[in-house]
Amino acid sequence: MGKTVDELQSEVDKRRTFAIISHPDAGKTTLTEKLLLFGGAIRLAGSVKARKASKHATSDWMEIEKQRGISVTSSVMQFDYKGHRINILDTPGHQDFSEDTYRTLTAADSAVMLIDVAKGVEAQTIKLFQVCAKRGIPIFTFINKLDREGRSPFDLMEEIEQVLGIRSVPMNWPIGSGRELSGVYDRMKNQVELFQGDDHSSIKVQKVEDYNDPVIREMAGEFLHDQLCQDLELLDVAGDPFDFEKVLKGELTPVFFGSAVNNFGVQTFLENFLQLAPKPEPRRSTAGLVQPTDEKFSGYVFKIQANMNPAHRDRIAFLRIVSGKFERGMSVKHIRIGKDIKLSQPQQFLAQDRDIVQEAYPGDIIGLFDPGIFRIGDSLSQSGDIQFDEMPTFSPELFAKVTVKNALKHKQFQKGIDQLTEEGTIQVFRTVSFDEMILGVVGQLQFEVFQYRMKAEYGVDVLLQRMPYQFARWLVDEKVDPSKFRINSTLVKDKKDNYVVLFENEYAMRTAVDKNPTAKFLETAP
Numbered sequence: 001m002g003k004t005v006d007e008l009q010s011e012v013d014k015r016r017t018f019a020i021i022s023h024p025d026a027g028k029t030t031l032t033e034k035l036l037l038f039g040g041a042i043r044l045a046g047s048v049k050a051r052k053a054s055k056h057a058t059s060d061w062m063e064i065e066k067q068r069g070i071s072v073t074s075s076v077m078q079f080d081y082k083g084h085r086i087n088i089l090d091t092p093g094h095q096d097f098s099e100d101t102y103r104t105l106t107a108a109d110s111a112v113m114l115i116d117v118a119k120g121v122e123a124q125t126i127k128l129f130q131v132c133a134k135r136g137i138p139i140f141t142f143i144n145k146l147d148r149e150g151r152s153p154f155d156l157m158e159e160i161e162q163v164l165g166i167r168s169v170p171m172n173w174p175i176g177s178g179r180e181l182s183g184v185y186d187r188m189k190n191q192v193e194l195f196q197g198d199d200h201s202s203i204k205v206q207k208v209e210d211y212n213d214p215v216i217r218e219m220a221g222e223f224l225h226d227q228l229c230q231d232l233e234l235l236d237v238a239g240d241p242f243d244f245e246k247v248l249k250g251e252l253t254p255v256f257f258g259s260a261v262n263n264f265g266v267q268t269f270l271e272n273f274l275q276l277a278p279k280p281e282p283r284r285s286t287a288g289l290v291q292p293t294d295e296k297f298s299g300y301v302f303k304i305q306a307n308m309n310p311a312h313r314d315r316i317a318f319l320r321i322v323s324g325k326f327e328r329g330m331s332v333k334h335i336r337i338g339k340d341i342k343l344s345q346p347q348q349f350l351a352q353d354r355d356i357v358q359e360a361y362p363g364d365i366i367g368l369f370d371p372g373i374f375r376i377g378d379s380l381s382q383s384g385d386i387q388f389d390e391m392p393t394f395s396p397e398l399f400a401k402v403t404v405k406n407a408l409k410h411k412q413f414q415k416g417i418d419q420l421t422e423e424g425t426i427q428v429f430r431t432v433s434f435d436e437m438i439l440g441v442v443g444q445l446q447f448e449v450f451q452y453r454m455k456a457e458y459g460v461d462v463l464l465q466r467m468p469y470q471f472a473r474w475l476v477d478e479k480v481d482p483s484k485f486r487i488n489s490t491l492v493k494d495k496k497d498n499y500v501v502l503f504e505n506e507y508a509m510r511t512a513v514d515k516n517p518t519a520k521f522l523e524t525a526p
């Protein structure tokens with residue numbers, strides 16, 4: 001027994017599972033590739049490049065992916081680096097992200113926030129950040145494209161605080177910027193990392209006393225050194241000190257500067273990150289916190305991907321392992337249906353070939369073959385009836401009225417809607433006035449996936465008609481009066497018969513809130 005416990009502990013200790021959050025074009029694909037190269041990726045779910053170069057795509061499981069050249073669903077990549085095993089959860093950086101993107105963040109123990117030095121904090125970064133912040137996970141910031149002209153580091157720190165509400169602590173600091181960039185100063189290790197050669201192809205690392213060290217002056221020149229000293233003095237006086245406890249609570253984000261495409265600052269970032277980022281964290285359940293080192297295996301499904309292989313039309317349920325050791329062929333209890341199931345076909349994905357996993361540990365993600373028995377949020381466990389916390393739902397922002405083209409197919413239509421809502425592909429509402437069906441999603445892509453799957457799996461053509469609503473708020477009130485929600489809004493019910501108000505704009509929403517002081521308007525279902 002002792003040996004097993006030690007083994008489990010050491011496997012847990014070496015793992016780091018994180019997601020990279022950013023706005024499209026900030027450099028996530030580039031950064032991910034560089035990280036994978038350091039470790040020599042051992043397992044890729046799909047391919048990092050797939051969504052960029054569709055002609056080389058290996059993850060074109062769905063027609064939509066082929067047409068649009070993007071990865072519909074988040075994938076998982078695993079690699080080893082200096083004794084660590086690292087799982088990167090890829091969240092699609094495309095505008096067309098979906099609730100899956102958000103749910104994937106529940107499987108991460110920390111996040112890397114990637115920011116373009118010229119663009120600063122952008123829309124999609126804000127959304128993803130907020131989901132992470134709600135969970136209170138540590139967030140590490142990488143400010144990318146330092147080789148380009150960008151905004152001042154102070155300016156960016158200010159923006160991070162103003163827009164995201166998190167304080168930041170620079171771990172390194174640029175020496176010069178844009179075309180004048182000559183390197184960075186590592187504040188923690190007191191060393192300079194300088195570009196070498198005209199093409200910046202190599203990097204020289206030099207230990208120094210502190211930032212005043214004349215060695216830096218010799219290396220970077222008077223002008224840049226003066227600037228560096230000025231900046232760092234200001235930071236020493238006015239900046240936040242590094243506080244590990246605050247980092248772990250998600251109250252302070254360590255900031256790293258670099259350039260992914262030049263592979264500059266990436267390795268330093270990775271090494272610091274591995275040291276500071278949390279190992280697999282416990283998860284809350286009906287039986288209290290489940291620790292990763294609990295010997296009994298457990299995990300939860302955070303995502304289901306349909307039709308990964310059109311020839312088989314099977315589905316893959318992505319499971320985050322919370323505790324214990326996974327071994328191929330093991331039996332575990334599927335809590336919701338109350339049955340034991342055998343995990344005989346767990347897979348990682350190595351490009352097109354499905355790579356069968358023999359064993360895995362807390363923090364790892366495994367794909368389970370799903371003949372239709374899994375739902376998002378399902379818990380699997382070897383130790384009795386524990387159910388992990390329910391998967392959060394997210395407030396939809398795009399809405400469309402849905403109807404069936406051929407009325408004779410109504411039964412299939414209903415079945416498809418029921419199953420796809422159950423699976424978490426879309427949210428469905430019914431208007432109180434005319435009993436019309438309205439779909440709600442967080443990204444346009446979800447509509448397309450819905451339409452595609454209704455046709456492919458249920459043989460039903462659906463018509464989607466976009467509606468002008470932008471916000472959904474769950475209404476909690478003693479007495480609900482539908483007549484109150486007619487101007488730039490409409491009253492609907494969700495599938496559990498909760499009242500929800502859809503608003504066309506913020507003004508309409510604010511007016512409703514003001515006029516109904518006794519009512520509560522919640523972002524998600526109560």
Ligand code: GDP
Pocket residue numbers: 022023024025026027028029030031093144145146147148258259260261262
């Ligand atoms: P993603 O959409 O976030 O995955 O972004 P990509 O990794 O595809 O990068 C978007 C563009 O920015 C590509 O043209 C990259 O070559 C470029 N890029 C990425 N990192 C850097 C960088 O450090 N400096 C510069 N100048 N360009 C970069």
